[in-house]
Amino acid sequence: MPKKQDQRDKLIGMIHRMVEILRYDNTYAFDLLKNATLNKRAVIELDGYRLSLKSSQKRQGELVVDIKKARAGDEISFSTDSLTLKQIMAGAITLDYAVVMNKLYVKAPFYDLLNIYRLTITLLAEGPLNKHLRKLWREFELDWRENGAPRPIMPLEQQKPANAYLLEKIPETVLLSKTPF
Amino acid sequence: MTVDRQILYLLEEFKIPIVDPHCPEDWKDWYHYILYDPVSNIRLLYNLCFNGRPGTGYVTDTFFLTVPKGFVRHRLSDLSEMETYGFARNMDWNKENLVVQPLRFETDDILFSICDDNTRLSVANPQSHTSFNLQGQPFATPIYVPELAPYGNGFIGWGVVPGFKMRGKIRLGLRLIEVDESWFCYHDRNFGRFNxxxxxxxxxxxxxxxxxxxxxxxxxxxxxxxxxxxxxxxxxxxxxxxxxxxxxxxxxxxxxxxxxxxxxxxxxxxxxxxxxxxxxxxxxxxxxxxxxxxxxxxxxxxxxxxxxxxxxxxxxxxxxxxxxxxxxxxxxxxxxxxxxxxxxxxxxxxxxxxx
CATH class of the missing domain: 2.40.370 (AttH-like fold)
Known part of the structure; x- marks a missing residue:
């Protein structure tokens, strides 16, 4: 059984690698990351490992993401487990399905949420094509076995939420209300 | 019947010019298989597609397995309704994975080879609880269509063998499916340059x-x-x-x-x-x-x-x-x-x- 600290370091290392891949390989995705995170602090949780992420800009304009162990009692902005991420990447479930079924929890101001969603979709679209992202994902899929549960066998017909569009669940008054941007 | 071996050779031959240092990245070359059991109605699609060239390119394999609803968990299943399991994955195309003559592609999860008229396919995806092991020979008339006519921004050629004798096993979860010569098996090839x-x-x-x-x-x-x-x-x-x-x-x-x-x-x-x-x-x-x-x-x-x-x-x-x-x-x-x-x-x- 790997030590908790080692696992946390491994996770921090993988997030740093992802940031660097985006920095050098995908300007669009990196800008999304910048817009969603610059000068903000967020606490994310994966398989019970809570990390505090803070991004800032150096004098030369370079974005720096500082990741460390979160403090007890910090409010979580994003929480999921590796099984859910692996199911999404395999197509057993969609990202929308994971949110609807509360397998993936995310909380942020609406503007940041939109950027996070765009960034996630870009990562999903780019993931299979970018050699470095593919390698990083492969390592995560094979080496990160924190919760130990294998992916259940599911027919592809179950990959989408039964109630179809998330959009249809948003009240019309909310959809028609004016947004500040 | 006797299958024309030269046509078969041209059809199965790997087409991407991988020894050419200027080989364009928009090359595609794929091997496509469909299997069907007329008794259980189980059907399988497997496609192995090479994109670009070794080193910078990648290989995609796609698998669909359609079985009667409930097949995975119950001995008796409903033949009137089917459900599909599957995966598709992109992997790095390393130089050492592919030998062109005789054709052999090997990774941790895939062994694909064609030697004379013997085809072997061993594929596993432990994460999705599926694997299969098949081998066989073509017996229907092969057709080779080396089309160089414009297709999209490039061209595509193709070939078909709509009759293969395949034997082997397919695993889905704990269920093992026996493939024998009563199954219908179809194979085709597509290759060319396009986006x-x-x-x-x-x-x-x-x-x-x-x-x-x-x-x-x-x-x-x-x-x-x-x-x-x-x-x-x-x-x-x-x-x-x-x-x-x-x-x-x-x-x-x-x-x-x-x-x-x-x-x-x-x-x-x-x-x-x-x-x-x-x-x-x-x-x-x-x-x-x-x-x-x-x-x-x-x-x-x-x-x-x-x-x-x-x-x-x-x-x-x-x-x-x-x-x-x-x-x-x-x-x-x-x-x-x-x-x-x-x-x-x-x-x-x-x-x-x-x-």
Whole structure:
């Protein structure tokens, strides 16, 4: 059984690698990351490992993401487990399905949420094509076995939420209300 | 019957010029297999596609396994309703993975080889609880179409062997499926230079027996652009007892799709694309009819769609997509050849269309 600290370091290392891949390989995705995170602090949780992420800009304009162990009692902005991420990447479930079924929890101001969603979709679209992202994902899929549960066998017909569009669940008054941007 | 080995060699030969240091990245070369058990109605699709060149390119393998509903967990299952399991994955294409002559591609999870007329496919995906081990030989007339005509922004050539004797095993979870010579097996090849997102096609293979026990196989192909604005000339190959009997071409072939009234959200692979296009709904084909005739012969084919899934293939260079619908189900056929009319019921078809 790997030590908790080692696992946390491994996770921090993988997030740093992802940031660097985006920095050098995908300007669009990196800008999304910048817009969603610059000068903000967020606490994310994966398989019970809570990390505090803070991004800032150096004098030369370079974005720096500082990741460390979160403090007890910090409010979580994003929480999921590796099984859910692996199911999404395999197509057993969609990202929308994971949110609807509360397998993936995310909380942020609406503007940041939109950027996070765009960034996630870009990562999903780019993931299979970018050699470095593919390698990083492969390592995560094979080496990160924190919760130990294998992916259940599911027919592809179950990959989408039964109630179809998330959009249809948003009240019309909310959809028609004016947004500040 | 004797299969022409030279045609088979040309068809199976690996086409990407990988020793050329200037080999363009838009090369594609794929090996496609469909297997069908007429007793259990279980069907399998496997596609191994090489993209670009070793080092910078990648290899995609795609697997769909359609089984009766409940098959995974129960001994008795419902043959009237089917469900599909599958995966699609992109992997690095390392130089040492591929030997071109005789053809052998090997990774941790895939062993694919063609030596003379022996084909071997051993594929595993432990994360999705699936694997299969198959080997066999072709026995239907091979057709090789080395087309260099423009297709999208490039060209595509292809070849077909709509009759393979395959044996082996398929594993899905704890269930083991035995493949023997009673299964119908189809194989084709496609190769060329093009970008996904610029091209499209309609294709199907139909296999059925008439009352006298004769096996009829039909293979159809028609190219189109991705937006369906330009449609190429259709071609329908007719096989009887695994020998090619006739080719219908152009104006002599008509294909009609009947679409669902309401849009649907079919399952999508690869997994990442299921999320990227998670909110996309499309009209689904309910049935496909084909009529073909010339001065002496005619055929009328009717295919009832039972399963509908979608493959969304991204282009690494141009960031655009091709949307391939995978259809399968029951088929009936009526044919008039050699002054004799015959009919087939409860046949099988597998189709793709890009729309």
């Amino acid at each position: 996904w997102g610029n091209i499209g096609w309609s294709w199907f293979v139909l296999n059925a027996k008439d009352k006298e026990g004769r096996v009829w196989t039909y293979v159809f192909h028609r190219g189109n652009d991705n937006a369906f604005n330009k449609i190429g000339s259709p071609i329908l190959f007719v096989y009887c007892e695994h020998k090619m009997k006739k080719v219908f071409l152009g104006e002599g072939v008509d294909i009609q799709f009947v679409w669902s009234k309401k849009e649907e959200m079919p399952p999508v692979l690869p997994g990442a694309m299921a999320s990227v296009f998670g909110d996309r709904s499309i009209l689904a084909p309910v049935s496909v009819s084909v009529k073909a005739a010339d001065e002496t012969d005619y055929v009328a084919l009717k295919m009832i769609v039972q399963t509908h899934t979608e493959m969304i293939v991204p282009d690494s260079e141009k960031k655009q997509y091709t949307f391939i619908k995978e259809l399968s189900g029951h088929a009936n056929a009526i044919q008039f050849f050699d002054q004799r009319k015959s009919a087939c019921k409860n046949g099988f078809f597998y189709a793709e269309h890009v729309h």
